[in-house]
Amino acid sequence: MSDETVNIEGAVCAPPLPHNEQIVMGHGAGGRMTHHLIQKSFLPAFDNTALRAGDDAAALEPKAGLQLSISTDAHVVSPLFFPGGDIGRLAVCGTVNDVAMLGATPLYLTAGFILEEGLSIETLQRVLDSMKASAQEANVQVVAGDTKVVQKGKADGLYITTAGVGLVRPNLKIGGAQAKPGDVVILSGSIGDHGIAVLGARGELGFQSSIQSDVAPLNHLIDAMLDASNNVHVLRDPTRGGLGTTLNEIASQSNVGIVLNEETIPVHPEVNAACEMLGFDPLYIANEGKLIAMVAHEDADAVLKAMRATCYGEEAVIIGEVTAEPRGRVLMKTAIGSQRVVDMLAGEMLPRIC
Amino acid sequence: MKYITEYRDAALVKGVIEEIRRTVTRPWTMMEICGGQTHAIVRHGLDQLLPPEIELVHGPGCPVCVTPLELIDKALAIAARPDVIFCSYGDMLRVPGSGRDLFSVKAQGGDVRVVYSPLDAVQIAQQNPDKQVVFFAIGFETTAPPNVMSVLQAQRLGLTNYSILVSHVRVPPAIHAILSSPDSRVQGFLLAGHVCAVMGYHEYPSLAEKFKVPMVVTGFEPLDIVQGILQTVQLLEANKVEAGNAYARAVTFDGNQPAQKTIQKVFMECDRKWRGIGMIPMSGWCLRPEFDAFNAEKRFDVEAITADESPLCIAGQILQGLKKPHQCSAFGTVCSPEHPLGATMVSSEGACAAYYKYGRIEMKDSVES
Numbered sequence: 056m057s058d059e060t061v062n063i064e065g066a067v068c069a070p071p072l073p074h075n076e077q078i079v080m081g082h083g084a085g086g087r088m089t090h091h092l093i094q095k096s097f098l099p100a101f102d103n104t105a106l107r108a109g110d111d112a113a114a115l116e117p118k119a120g121l122q123l124s125i126s127t128d129a130h131v132v133s134p135l136f137f138p139g140g141d142i143g144r145l146a147v148c149g150t151v152n153d154v155a156m157l158g159a160t161p162l163y164l165t166a167g168f169i170l171e172e173g174l175s176i177e178t179l180q181r182v183l184d185s186m187k188a189s190a191q192e193a194n195v196q197v198v199a200g201d202t203k204v205v206q207k208g209k210a211d212g213l214y215i216t217t218a219g220v221g222l223v224r225p226n227l228k229i230g231g232a233q234a235k236p237g238d239v240v241i242l243s244g245s246i247g248d249h250g251i252a253v254l255g256a257r258g259e260l261g262f263q264s265s266i267q268s269d270v271a272p273l274n275h276l277i278d279a280m281l282d283a284s285n286n287v288h289v290l291r292d293p294t295r296g297g298l299g300t301t302l303n304e305i306a307s308q309s310n311v312g313i314v315l316n317e318e319t320i321p322v323h324p325e326v327n328a329a330c331e332m333l334g335f336d337p338l339y340i341a342n343e344g345k346l347i348a349m350v351a352h353e354d355a356d357a358v359l360k361a362m363r364a365t366c367y368g369e370e371a372v373i374i375g376e377v378t379a380e381p382r383g384r385v386l387m388k389t390a391i392g393s394q395r396v397v398d399m400l401a402g403e404m405l406p407r408i409c
Numbered sequence: 410m411k412y413i414t415e416y417r418d419a420a421l422v423k424g425v426i427e428e429i430r431r432t433v434t435r436p437w438t439m440m441e442i443c444g445g446q447t448h449a450i451v452r453h454g455l456d457q458l459l460p461p462e463i464e465l466v467h468g469p470g471c472p473v474c475v476t477p478l479e480l481i482d483k484a485l486a487i488a489a490r491p492d493v494i495f496c497s498y499g500d501m502l503r504v505p506g507s508g509r510d511l512f513s514v515k516a517q518g519g520d521v522r523v524v525y526s527p528l529d530a531v532q533i534a535q536q537n538p539d540k541q542v543v544f545f546a547i548g549f550e551t552t553a554p555p556n557v558m559s560v561l562q563a564q565r566l567g568l569t570n571y572s573i574l575v576s577h578v579r580v581p582p583a584i585h586a587i588l589s590s591p592d593s594r595v596q597g598f599l600l601a602g603h604v605c606a607v608m609g610y611h612e613y614p615s616l617a618e619k620f621k622v623p624m625v626v627t628g629f630e631p632l633d634i635v636q637g638i639l640q641t642v643q644l645l646e647a648n649k650v651e652a653g654n655a656y657a658r659a660v661t662f663d664g665n666q667p668a669q670k671t672i673q674k675v676f677m678e679c680d681r682k683w684r685g686i687g688m689i690p691m692s693g694w695c696l697r698p699e700f701d702a703f704n705a706e707k708r709f710d711v712e713a714i715t716a717d718e719s720p721l722c723i724a725g726q727i728l729q730g731l732k733k734p735h736q737c738s739a740f741g742t743v744c745s746p747e748h749p750l751g752a753t754m755v756s757s758e759g760a761c762a763a764y765y766k767y768g769r770i771e772m773k774d775s776v777e778s
Contacts, residue, residue: 079512081503259525331413333525391419391631393454 083131085295085341086400109308110230111153111291114223122223124159126150129216135182137256139248139267142215143185145343148272149294150219151193155274156290156346158229158281159221164190165199166217171210182213193272195219221274224281233288234309238349238377243276243362244269244370246298247326250340254329262332266325271344276365283361286351293347296400299338301347302385303399309349315375315387315397339400349377416630423458425635430460432642438464438594439641440587442580443601444471445629453631463638466594469583469686470601472548472576473500477682479716480576481506484545487574487709488514488521494537496530497545498552499523507716527559527573534563534571543705546573551603553577553694554668557675560696560703572705575695578681580604581612582692588620597641599627599634602656607672609664613652621650628656675700 074081074088081088098106105113105125112126128149135142146166154161166186170179190197252268273292280287289309293301298320306313322330322337330337344367350358355373362368375387385397415421441447447467450456456465469475485506488495495511502511502523515521520540524530527544534542546556556573563571580601587593600610605626617624623644627637637655644651654660672694681693696704706712721739734740 074512074516077513077516079516081512327413389452389454390417391422391453391455391458393457395452395454 083295084400085297086300086339089296090399108230108232109304111156112159112219112221114157114159114230120225122159122225124154124157124161124221124223125219126153127216127218128153129214131211131214132253133211134253134256135178135212137268138252138265140252140270140343141182141185142213143182144189144270146215146217147186147189147193147195147197148270148343150217151189151195151272151274152292152343152346154219154221155272155277156229156292157221157223158227158277158287158290159223160278161193161195161219161221161274163198163221164195164217164219165201166197166215167201168203169210169214169216170202170204171212172204172207174212179213182215189272193274226285227281227287229287229290231289231291231305231308234305234311234313234349234377235288235351236311236377236379237352238288239352239355239373240302240313240315240375240377241348241350241355241359241362242298242320242372242374243273243346243348243368244344245321245323245326246293246342246345247322247330247337247340249343250297251326251329253341262329264325264329266323266329269342269344271367273344273346273367276346276362276368279361279365279368280348280350280358283357284350284354286354287348287358288351289347289349291347293342293345295341297337297339297341298347299336299385299397300399302397305347305349306385307383309377310382312378312381312383313375313385314378315385317387318390319372319374321370321372338397352376413630416628416632417453418632422455422631422635425632425639426458426460429463429635429639429642432639432646433460433462434646436462436464437596437642437645438466439597439599439638440466440468440595441599441627441634442468442470442584443599443604443629444468444474445603446470446599446601446627446634449629449631449634455631455634459635459638463642465638468587468598469683470549470580470604472552472578473504475578475683475686476501476504476547476576477684477716478506479682479714480547480574481510482716483706483711483714484574485509485511485514486711486714487543487705488519489517490519490541490709492541493709494520494522494533494540494542495545496522496524496527496533496542498525498547501545501547527555528562531559531562531566531568531571534568535566538570540570541708542571543709544571544573545576547576549578549580549601549604550608550672551601551606553672553676554607554665557672560675560700561671563703564700569702572703572708573696574705575676576681577676577694578683579678579692579694580608581616582689583683584613584616584624586686586689586692588616588622595622597622597645598624599637599641600624600652602626602628602633602659605654605656605660605664607665607668609662609669610652610654610660611662611664617650617652623650624652626652626654626656626660628659 082092105115112124115123115125130142130146132142132145150164151161248266248269252266255264255266289305291301302313326337359371362371386394387397388394481504487493488511504510511521530542530544544559560573587595610626613624623641625637625640627634633656640653640655676694677697678691679693679695680688680690682688701707723737
């Protein structure tokens with residue numbers, strides 16, 4: 056390029072490298088890099104119809120008319136205990152929620168534990184007590200398990216992988232590909248609480264906050280919704296990658312547009328403040344006790360009413376609608392009356408410089 | 410949220426935009442210098458609400474974007490050393506150097522840590538006396554005070570294992586360079602509010618006068634930005650050349666003088682290369698020789714590392730409208746968004762990247778038909 060004359064218009068940020076050769080942190084962030092990893096590595100290895108559907112759980116039909124919902128989730132949170140929850144509650148709720156998102160009643164879990172040499176039994180007991188309480192709350196049984204111990208330094212205290220199975224309610228067709236133009240988009244409560252609570256517990260905020268993780272089992276909330284309406288088309292919990300990424304997944308799976316109203320999306324003031332200071336967008340912060348639902352317009356009021364009567368749906372609100380166009384995109388009407396695209400999270404969310 | 414919500418009030422923002430509409434009588438092109446403002450404009454869709462006469466062009470005020478390739482290569486070389494803990498502001502981790510980035514170095518076992526403040530890096534140095542702790546001190550005037558404070562703090566603590574890799578740039582020389590270009594279309598500037606909170610805006614009246622271009626200090630919330638645009642339009646329409654301030658709640662004419670004195674104590678002005686742009690004389694800050702002990706480039710002997718953007722790249726000519734991307738021999742062959750040779754290919758906003766995307770669709774269509 057020429058150094059003699061300078062024209063700085065258009066100088067722009069370099070995009071991230073593709074990282075095809077080794078695992079980097081962004082592969083675990085739930086955004087586009089995670090998607091590429093699943094598409095390029097996991098799907099080809101295990102390819103089948105249920106996996107390819109790309110939902111939170113797989114619906115299997117062992118005999119005609121009987122559908123099972125099956126899902127698995129690995130949990131590696133640091134620290135193990137954080138305001139509002141711990142790795143045990145997370146391991147139960149994460150899988151219960153994924154299983155339930157197909158309109159299923161979760162029944163059984165399995166749990167695999169990878170323990171680091173030197174982990175105190177007291178810590179393990181606290182985690183197990185929390186799992187027990189969460190399983191009771193969700194009304195599921197942990198029916199099988201496995202434990203491995205790895206050498207000191209080879210794991211971060213304790214990792215838990217859970218798998219879950221549930222029975223899909225008959226005559227339902229709920230999934231990420233079922234959103235239809237005209238559906239309303241319902242969010243069960245405020246976003247960003249879990250991600251910011253964990254960051255705070257890591258001491259990474261540089262300030263103290265009272266934010267609690269929202270980690271909770273959502274199957275009873277889903278039961279209430281499905282009792283109220285036969286026209287719930289999509290259920291999904293916006294965990295890693297946050298609301299923005301999850302809505303992009305659904306827009307793409309259903310080949311529809313989604314238009315959000317910025318003003319209606321609930322964000323707690325403490326979460327907003329933390330995000331403003333760090334340069335994060337609450338749309339991409341993880342949640343562990345929230346769900347998004349796409350529901351036929353005529354049933355919206357009944358579903359909202361049912362949700363608000365449950366303890367994890369009190370703040371449920373309509374945040375937007377499903378449109379025919381633009382297919383595969385998520386748009387947001389901003390508070391000041393303009394419109395912008397809401398993209399997927401790319402890799403890891405990073406704090407900005409200034 | 411106090412002091413944020415008020416500045417995102419839709420009615421107030423629309424009121425100011427209405428005032429801009431009433432004031433403007435002809436097309437004006439203005440540049441927002443700061444990448445933070447660009448981000449806010451896009452996030453809130455402010456450009457869609459402005460009258461068509463106002464064209465906003467995006468300036469070079471993104472420290473991540475303009476940090477030169479060779480500095481990033483030096484950072485990668487230092488971060489890969491087994492005796493080093495390399496600390497950085499988060500968004501530098503994914504910026505590509507020649508072939509890899511800090512994420513790759515971390516995945517290969519390098520101890521790369523994200524910190525929120527350089528003083529955290531000093532603390533890490535205190536806690537790890539057997540390691541060399543290096544902080545990647547990049548940014549504009551805004552991040553200079555904390556970065557120099559970390560050096561002074563390390564000096565006060567008697568630390569011999571702390572150093573900084575400096576790639577600081579300054580706004581006024583960049584504006585000078587932009588306006589010196591014979592092809593510049595910029596008729597007014599929105600000055601970067603955070604930079605001016607530190608430096609004040611006493612450096613700008615002479616620049617405005619020299620190039621006959623009004624400049625207005627502008628904040629970052631929607632109301633701040635439209636207010637900055639309104640004041641710039643008012644100056645342009647009245648044919649007035651001055652440096653104004655639409656961000657008075659944070660910025661004074663003289664700025665934060667203790668911060669400026671501290672910067673002067675540790676840094677001195679130097680020539681600096683800007684990625685995708687080239688060398689701008691005296692546009693950067695570097696450590697004064699008396700702080701050599703804290704200079705990572707000297708400590709780790711990486712001064713000899715040089716890296717230039719590819720000589721094949723004609724981004725400079727493309728940015729001036731002298732050539733089109735497809736007239737470049739590297740376009741779509743050795744240069745693509747995955748492997749960019751220059752700044753214009755590295756983002757969906759760049760001309761080459763846009764052409765690439767469009768061209769690829771065309772190519773695909775022709776293959777399928």
